[in-house]
Amino acid sequence: MFLLVIILYIIIIFLESIPLLKEKNRGKTIVYFSLIIFSMIISILISLGIQLPSPSNLIKNMIISIFGKNN
Numbered sequence: 001m002f003l004l005v006i007i008l009y010i011i012i013i014f015l016e017s018i019p020l021l022k023e024k025n026r027g028k029t030i031v032y033f034s035l036i037i038f039s040m041i042i043s044i045l046i047s048l049g050i051q052l053p054s055p056s057n058l059i060k061n062m063i064i065s066i067f068g069k070n071n
Contacts, residue, residue: 001047009040 013036020029045052 002044005040005043005047009036009043012036 020032042052
């Protein structure tokens with residue numbers, strides 16, 4: 001599974017990055033590669049069977065701290 005994830009990401013990066021690099025928009029390129037690397041790391045960790053913490057508690061705590069707790 002790990003190897004399949006790597007191969008698929010290489011194909012996606014190859015197919016999507018060529019038009020993006022030809023466009024020569026540095027901001028889009030940086031955002032694209034940042035997001036693709038982040039998602040690739042998460043996919044690799046999941047394929048290796050590593051449990052990742054859920055971000056829901058962090059999001060819930062942030063919302064409560066901004067808007068206050070509704071009882």
